[in-house]
Amino acid sequence: MEHINWGMIGCGNVTEKKSGPAFSKVPHSSLVAVMGRDAQKAADYAQRHGVPKWYNDVDELINDPDVNAIYIATPPNVHLEYAAKAMKAGKAVYVEKPMALSADECEQMNQISRETGVPLFVAYYRRQLPYFLKLKELVDQKAIGDIRLVKVQIHYNPYSEEIGDGAQPRWRVDPAISGGGHFHDLASHQFDLLEYIFGPIASGKGISRNQAGLYQADDIVVASFEFESGVLGTGSWCYTLNPEQRLDESEFIGSKGKITFSFFERFTIRVETAEGTETFEIPYPEHVQQPLIETIVQQLRGEGTCPSTGETGARANLLMDQIVQS
Known part of the structure; x- marks a missing residue:
């Protein structure tokens, strides 16, 4: 074309x-x-x-x-x-x-x-955002040594923010429309990016529950997963906490230090080693999908390759299915 x-x-x-x-x-x-x-x-x-x-x-x-x-x-x-x-x-x-x-x-x-x-x-689109490409570069360059553990945490209450008191739950928490709840919506981004950085996740298991009874979908999920490389991971997703408890913080823990970052909230990457702490501030572009769309256009024109295909995209669904069904 x-x-x-x-x-x-x-x-x-x-x-x-x-x-x-x-x-x-x-x-x-x-x-x-x-x-x-x-x-x-x-x-x-x-x-x-x-x-x-x-x-x-x-x-x-x-x-x-x-x-x-x-x-x-x-x-x-x-x-x-x-x-x-x-x-x-x-x-x-x-x-x-x-x-x-x-x-x-x-x-x-x-x-x-x-x-x-x-x-x-x-x-x-996180596969092409400069913030997450920097994160991948730090891992590839072994800025914190060999990665041992991945920790994913996202805790907040989108129910109160999105629909307000007395309103009906939106489609994101109707499994017939969304496939699950807020875990399905947000963890898909996280698992896809983790596989982009570390390679395939061999298996995952977890516990999903509806604790608050505000809608049909689960509102809390905890999980453990293992990459084919041997890196282990844990995650917790809770969507019924007070606003003061809002948390979007994840960590890569390595043999020589730790990287702390955010999947959704902030633009800072913090790298801690024995030599000290280094931070990177990398804001998102105006249109967050534009860098990925550019790679799609390049592939369709025979000028490059897009890193996010149907084959890679299906992996996040597979892992989420494993976790909630276990």
Whole structure:
């Protein structure tokens, strides 16, 4: 492809700044059509972002002859359906994370990609953010020696922040729509990045519970996991704590020191060794998905390779399934 003309399915919050504008800022790439089930919302998005066409029918967007690549920015419950339609129509697919409702659905998507020869990419954009590339560089350069242990912690209450008192829970905590709860939404980013840095996770197990009874999905998960390299990991995800207890802090513990960082909240990386403490402040770019989208465009043009594919993206779903089912 000389120029990538994107059609976007979904006009939700993730598309306003994180992803949508980036498609037209990457060289040789343009967002040419958007689709939303709410026609008024789709038209408004197109007008505000300077997108030439809008639809409220997914088939019309996928079959638009001007569109040669599809971005699926919807909840996970329709990822398989829409990705299958797009790939069978010969359109490359970039799908939001988590990749699907389950590892089984991810495999179905990858099988269609293999059968059609149409590439499939997943929005695990941390694989290209400078903050996390620096983290990977520190590990690769053995800044803290050989890694022994990975600790992941994220504790807060998105229920009170997102929906307020008296409102109904949002789709992220409806397993029929999201595949799980906030663990499924956020831990997918974490496990994907950990595999990018350390290689495959051989196995994981855990305990998931609903303690507060605010919605159907689990609201606390604890887990242990082991990388094929022998590095061990632990994690805790709790979503019903007071705001004062909010915590997003993870650690890589090595034979010569420790790296402390945040997956979502802050832009500081702290490296502690016997020689002292060094910090790196690396903010996110304006559109966090833009660096990854650039690699997708490069691959579609035959000029590079994207590090986040359907095959790598499915791994996070597989591990989360192992943990919550155990």
